[in-house]
Amino acid sequence: MSTLEIKGIVASVAGKQILNGIDLTVRSGEVHAVMGPNGAGKSTLSAVIMGKPGYEVHSGEVLLDGVDLLAMPAWQRAQAGVHLVMQYPSEVPGVSLADMLAAAFRARGRGTNGLIAEVAAEAGRINFPVALLDRPLNVDLSGGEKKRNETLQLAVLAPKFAILDELDSGLDLDALRDCAKRVEDASNTDGPSGRLGVLAITHYNRLLAELHPDRVHILVKGRIVAAGGPELADELERDGYEAFSEGVAAQ
Amino acid sequence: MTVASAAVLPSADEEVWRYSRIGELDLAAFEPAAVKSTVTGAEKLPAVDESLISRLVAGLTMHDSFDELSAEFNCTVAISVPSGIVLHEPIVVTHHIEGDAAALYPRLVVHGGANSEFTVVERFESSDDTRALVVPRLVLQADQAARVSYLGINLLGPRVWQLAHQQATGERDSTTLLATVALGGDYARVRTDARLVGQGATTKQVALYYADGTQMHDFRTLQDHVAPRTNSDLLFKGAVQDSAKSVYTGLIRIREDAKGSVAFQTNRNLTLSEGAWAESVPNLDIRTNDVKCSHASTVGPIDEEQRFYLESRGIPPDVAERLVVLGFFDDVLALLPVGELRRDLRARVAAKLHHVDSRAGATR
Numbered sequence: 001m002s003t004l005e006i007k008g009i010v011a012s013v014a015g016k017q018i019l020n021g022i023d024l025t026v027r028s029g030e031v032h033a034v035m036g037p038n039g040a041g042k043s044t045l046s047a048v049i050m051g052k053p054g055y056e057v058h059s060g061e062v063l064l065d066g067v068d069l070l071a072m073p074a075w076q077r078a079q080a081g082v083h084l085v086m087q088y089p090s091e092v093p094g095v096s097l098a099d100m101l102a103a104a105f106r107a108r109g110r111g112t113n114g115l116i117a118e119v120a121a122e123a124g125r126i127n128f129p130v131a132l133l134d135r136p137l138n139v140d141l142s143g144g145e146k147k148r149n150e151t152l153q154l155a156v157l158a159p160k161f162a163i164l165d166e167l168d169s170g171l172d173l174d175a176l177r178d179c180a181k182r183v184e185d186a187s188n189t190d191g192p193s194g195r196l197g198v199l200a201i202t203h204y205n206r207l208l209a210e211l212h213p214d215r216v217h218i219l220v221k222g223r224i225v226a227a228g229g230p231e232l233a234d235e236l237e238r239d240g241y242e243a244f245s246e247g248v249a250a251q
Numbered sequence: 252m253t254v255a256s257a258a259v260l261p262s263a264d265e266e267v268w269r270y271s272r273i274g275e276l277d278l279a280a281f282e283p284a285a286v287k288s289t290v291t292g293a294e295k296l297p298a299v300d301e302s303l304i305s306r307l308v309a310g311l312t313m314h315d316s317f318d319e320l321s322a323e324f325n326c327t328v329a330i331s332v333p334s335g336i337v338l339h340e341p342i343v344v345t346h347h348i349e350g351d352a353a354a355l356y357p358r359l360v361v362h363g364g365a366n367s368e369f370t371v372v373e374r375f376e377s378s379d380d381t382r383a384l385v386v387p388r389l390v391l392q393a394d395q396a397a398r399v400s401y402l403g404i405n406l407l408g409p410r411v412w413q414l415a416h417q418q419a420t421g422e423r424d425s426t427t428l429l430a431t432v433a434l435g436g437d438y439a440r441v442r443t444d445a446r447l448v449g450q451g452a453t454t455k456q457v458a459l460y461y462a463d464g465t466q467m468h469d470f471r472t473l474q475d476h477v478a479p480r481t482n483s484d485l486l487f488k489g490a491v492q493d494s495a496k497s498v499y500t501g502l503i504r505i506r507e508d509a510k511g512s513v514a515f516q517t518n519r520n521l522t523l524s525e526g527a528w529a530e531s532v533p534n535l536d537i538r539t540n541d542v543k544c545s546h547a548s549t550v551g552p553i554d555e556e557q558r559f560y561l562e563s564r565g566i567p568p569d570v571a572e573r574l575v576v577l578g579f580f581d582d583v584l585a586l587l588p589v590g591e592l593r594r595d596l597r598a599r600v601a602a603k604l605h606h607v608d609s610r611a612g613a614t615r
Contacts, residue, residue, distance in 0.1 A: 050563055053555060078565035090560040094578025103574060104564045136578065137560070153564065 002028045002081065002160045004197060008060035011048045018044040020222035021060070026161060029195030031187050033208050035233065036219030037241040042201045043087060045219070046165040049199075050084040051077050064160070079108055081160030081193055085150045085167055092137040097149065100137060101156055115156075122155045126178040144175035151179040155186065160193040162186075164200040168207035180210030205233040218244045258316040267314075270498045270530050271469055272438045276412065281354035281384045286326040288357060292342040299329040299362070307360050307390050310420065312444065317414050321388045325358035330371060334364035334394070341370040341402075341589050348377035348385055348411060358388040363397035363425070370400040370588045375435070377408040389417035393425035395449065400428040400588035404596070407435035409464065415441040423449030423478075430587050432596055433460040433468050434603065440469035447474075447481035447509075456485040459583045459596070461603050462495035462527075472501040474516065476509035476542075485516045488583045490576060491527035492603070500532040503546065507538045516546040521553060521579055523572075523604075573604055 004026045011019040018041045026032050036042050047055050049062055051074035062069040069077050092100070101119065102112045123130050128148040138146050147167060154162055162183065168176055186196035200211055208216070208230070216232040217224045218241075225244050226232060236244070260278060261268045304327065313319060328344050346357045361371050375385060385407065393399040399419075407413060413436050421427050433439055445454040460468040474483035489497045503514045520529035533546040553575050561571035580600055584593050 052559055052563075073562070073568070074559060075562040075565050075567050075571070078563055084563050086560070086563075090554070090556040092557045092560060092575065092578055094581025095561075095574045099574060099578075100561060100564060100566070103561070103566045103570050107566050107570060136581070157564065 002065050002194060002197065003063075004082070004161045004199070005063040006049070006060070007063070009045075009048060009062065010058045010060055011044060011055055012058065013044060013047075013055050017058075018222050019048065022222075022224060024199070024217060024224065026197040026199055028160065028197050029187055030215070031184070031198040031200065031211055031213045032215045032217065033211070033213040033233065034199060034201045034217045034219050035203070035205065035236060037203070037245075040219045041222040042203070042219060043165055046084055046163045046201055049082060049163055050074055075107070078159070083154055083157060083159035083162050085154055085162060085164045087166040087169060089138050089146050089150055091139045093139055095137050096134050097137060097153070098133060101153065104157060118156055119152070122152050125155070126151055126182050127174075128152050143170040144172050147171050147175055147179055151182050155182055158186075158191045158193055159196070161197040161199065164198065164202075166202055167200065168202055168204060176207065177210055180207060184211055205237050208233050220245050258320060261315045267442070267471055267500075269500075271440060272467055275438075276384075278354070278384075281352050283324045284350055284353040284355060286355045286357045287347040287349065288326065288328055289345045289347070290328060290330075290342065292338070292340050293330055296330065296332060299331040299360075303331060303362060304329045304360050307362060307392055308358075310392075311388065311390050311418055314416065314442070317386050318388070318416060321356045321358055321386055324354070324356040325388065326356060327358040327360060329360040329362075331362040332364055332367040332369045334366055336364065336367045336369070338369035341372050343372045343374065345374040345376060346385075346387075348375060348381055348383050348407060351382050354384045354386065356386045356388070358390070361389070361391040361399065361401065363393045363399040365394040366396045367394075368398040370402070372402045372404065372589060372592070374404045374406065375413065376406045377411050377435075379408045380410065381408050382410040383412070385411060385413045387413065387415040389415070389419075391417070391419040391427065391429075393419070393421045393427050393452075395422045396424045397422070398426045400430070402430040402432070402588050402592070403441070404592075405431070405433040405435045405439055407439065409435070409437055409466070411436050413439040413441070417441065417443040419443070419445045419454065421445070421447050421449060421452035421454055421481075424451040425449065425453070427454045428588055429454065429456045431458040431460070432587070433458065434599055436466065436468070438467045438469065440471075442471040444473040444475060445483060446477060447483065448477045450478040450480050452478065453482040455483070455586070456487070457583055457586045458487040458489070459580055459600070460487070460489040460497060461492075461600055462489070462497055463492040463603055465494055467496040467498075469498045470500070472499075474501070474503045474514050476503075476505045476512040476514060479509055480511040481509055482512065483514045486583060486586065487518045488520070488580060489529065490521040490523055490579070491529050492523040494524070494526040496527070497529045499530070499548070500534070501546075502534045502536060503544055504536045505539055505542050505544065510539050510541045513543045515544070518548040519579070520550040521576065522551060523553070523576070573601065576604055577601060
């Protein structure tokens with residue numbers, strides 16, 4: 001059983017404070033949703049956890065099983081067991097998925113013998129065309145193909161925790177179901193790192209209809225203004241973010 | 252000797268020598284010497300007619316005093332593939348550059364008879380302690396419908412200067428590929444003029460260059476559309492590291508009669524160190540309408556988003572950088588005419604990547 005603890009995170013980007021004290025704890029096998037309107041700080045939260053350059057953390061900590069992730073560069077955080085599924089995965093010309101995963105395996109001291117077969121099997125599981133595996137990363141892939149590619153990497157690298165940054169944005173329903181199902185399976189099944197803990201950051205609740213979160217957190221203006229069970233997402237769907245925004249103003 | 256001592260060298264004030272290191276050259280310090288060259292793959296070809304060589308060499312435009320010096324001191328290798336002949340294995344010409352303070356003038360004449368198809372590889376090699384000036388000339392002619400590919404490989408040592416001039420001429424419906432891989436040399440310059448003189452002719456120019464230490468690579472290209480419905484495409488990709496420099500200047504010229512022509516030109520440069528410098532100057536000179544042209548050029552460091560993407564998968568910065576740089580060169584490597592050489596050249600590129608900019612990800 002692993003624990004990812006986000007404690008009192010205050011962070012800024014380009015000199016502007018975006019996160020005003022975030023507290024959140026995710027354990028193995030749990031699915032947490034962080035929902036918020038545009039500009040609430042959703043992507044900043046994912047960037048800060050992963051260690052994307054350009055983001056400054058002023059206070060607070062992110063601990064993985066008690067180990068301080070913020071002291072590590074991104075690649076060490078990934079090796080420690082945190083994986084970011086990106087909203088806009090970068091194109092990397094000339095580098096195939098297999099090259100990248102082989103490098104990621106070697107960096108972890110893992111052998112690459114069964115890698116191609118494993119990638120092919122995972123591709124089949126989420127309906128990612130095998131013909132696309134030799135393509136340079138994300139180059140000329142459609143929005144849906146990119147997200148399946150991201151999900152495939154998550155499945156093969158089998159981290160302890162996955163941060164899904166708007167996995168559902170721009171995704172057709174079939175791709176959304178395939179990706180969400182794969183993530184949910186990982187959270188329900190013991191893998192090499194135990195059951196996957198998930199932090200799903202999203203604007204809309206259509207992902208949650210597929211992913212079935214245990215906890216829902218509402219992020220507004222850099223603060224978690226409400227937290228509860230899955231019913232909170234329904235409440236949000238009914239009342240909109242405005243109902244929660246007023247709560248922030250009153251604080 | 253009289254030619255050498257009387258030669259008036261070009262200066263960096265001339266546009267085509269702008270940014271170059273020509274001002275550092277002391278030509279009098281170099282003594283003309285014979286070039287040791289070996290040729291493989293041409294054993295079954297008939298001897299080349301002297302009058303053909305003379306005719307082709309006479310067509311070489313004399314740009315500057317180095318062309319005159321080459322005319323005086325050249326050691327010529329000539330290859331002519333008769334009409335209709337297709338060679339499946341490349342002809343490989345290797346120049347073994349040797350000596351201390353030698354000036355060497357290798358000249359390669361390549362002729363593809365009508366409807367012939369073949370590849371010529373020209374290798375320039377020297378040891379690390381060789382100090383020399385190499386002034387290569389390439390005269391390449393593709394007759395009607397010939398498919399001629401050329402790959403020049405610069406593996407020169409760190410004390411060698413290269414001042415190359417290449418001129419390729421494509422007759423009706425011919426296809427020429429002019430490829431260069433430049434990894435060596437102290438200052439290495441290649442000027443390539445690709446002329447499309449017969450209608451429907453096609454030329455492609457490709458280069459991979461990578462300079463480190465105090466090296467400088469310098470490319471001047473011309474895509475010269477003389478005849479109607481001619482096609483040219485150029486992709487030059489380079490990297491500079493440490494305090495190395497590179498220059499690319501390229502001109503697409505569509506002449507008055509070259510209606511219906513299509514020309515593309517792309518130059519991309521990676522600057523891998525703070526002290527490295529790359530210049531890229533694309534130019535168009537279009538003298539008719541009904542043409543399709545585009546050019547693009549970029550100079551910049553490794554894309555931070557690409558680096559972060561790979562690092563977020565647990566890949567350390569040095570490995571991520573290696574993947575991105577080799578990936579950057581992947582498309583030019585794929586365009587090189589001899590597939591068997593790609594693995595070796597890729598490994599040589601990888602071996603150049605000795606430095607790692609180990610900027611850590613955002614921490615507190």
